[in-house]
Amino acid sequence: MKIKKKQKIAKQWFYELQKLICRKIEQLEGEYGSNNKFKKNKWKYGEYRIIKGSVIEKGGVAFSNVIGKFPKDFAKKIPGTKKNNKFWSSGISVVLHPKNPKIPAMHFNTRFICTKKNWFGGGIDLTPCLKDNKEKKYFFRELKKICDKHNKKYYSKYKKWCENYFYLSHRKEKRGIGGIFFDYKMNNWEKDFLFVKDVGITFINLLDKIVRKKMFLKWTKKNKEIQLLKRGRYVEFNLLYDRGTKFGLNSGGNTNAILMSMPPNAKWK
Numbered sequence: 262m263k264i265k266k267k268q269k270i271a272k273q274w275f276y277e278l279q280k281l282i283c284r285k286i287e288q289l290e291g292e293y294g295s296n297n298k299f300k301k302n303k304w305k306y307g308e309y310r311i312i313k314g315s316v317i318e319k320g321g322v323a324f325s326n327v328i329g330k331f332p333k334d335f336a337k338k339i340p341g342t343k344k345n346n347k348f349w350s351s352g353i354s355v356v357l358h359p360k361n362p363k364i365p366a367m368h369f370n371t372r373f374i375c376t377k378k379n380w381f382g383g384g385i386d387l388t389p390c391l392k393d394n395k396e397k398k399y400f401f402r403e404l405k406k407i408c409d410k411h412n413k414k415y416y417s418k419y420k421k422w423c424e425n426y427f428y429l430s431h432r433k434e435k436r437g438i439g440g441i442f443f444d445y446k447m448n449n450w451e452k453d454f455l456f457v458k459d460v461g462i463t464f465i466n467l468l469d470k471i472v473r474k475k476m477f478l479k480w481t482k483k484n485k486e487i488q489l490l491k492r493g494r495y496v497e498f499n500l501l502y503d504r505g506t507k508f509g510l511n512s513g514g515n516t517n518a519i520l521m522s523m524p525p526n527a528k529w530k
Contacts (some may be wrong), residue, residue: 388437
């Protein structure tokens, strides 16, 4: 399959997935009794949508299709840019900060990037501020199920990659409970694309089950205080370590879309 066809297929999927995720979140808001909807923000290379709701206090779902050149120093870190720093990229990025502290913050992204090489990357992870072992077991069981469907080696590899990646080395602590993280998938395009699609559908199912189960639960001021401190850690990670943030800022991305991952409020001791 020619690269232009691959780009078209991947781009169409990411755009469709954005609509599916936004529809699911608006459905949950409706069931809760609010009429909060996403606000659409279009820009040259895509569209990011923001919701400020009663269930999801702040959520961002961004679709992008960016074409350009990497800065020379940054290009050295990217495969396939030794002789040419031009690139094509498309993807979807989602960050959900719930109002109820008993619901974990959720992060998901998948992308397809082309230089002289082309590959998929992405992942799903949870950042709870309150422990819930049943939820944790359910979350990892579902991730293992989707990984095993494609390759029995994926789960342990991508789970470990996620644990190592979402780590605040300056504090010597993990950002959340982890999940799966993968990058530079460039072996078999058709198989890799099917995996990426299944990861997207799995995220919607996890979002639905986890949020629906907890959105009506009562919470305390103490719970909220813990959540705000945890959000502070989220800010630190995204600004200091997150590869997606660095990639976006170094590839001519929309700053507002990139920083939509920031929570609506946070605290530090």
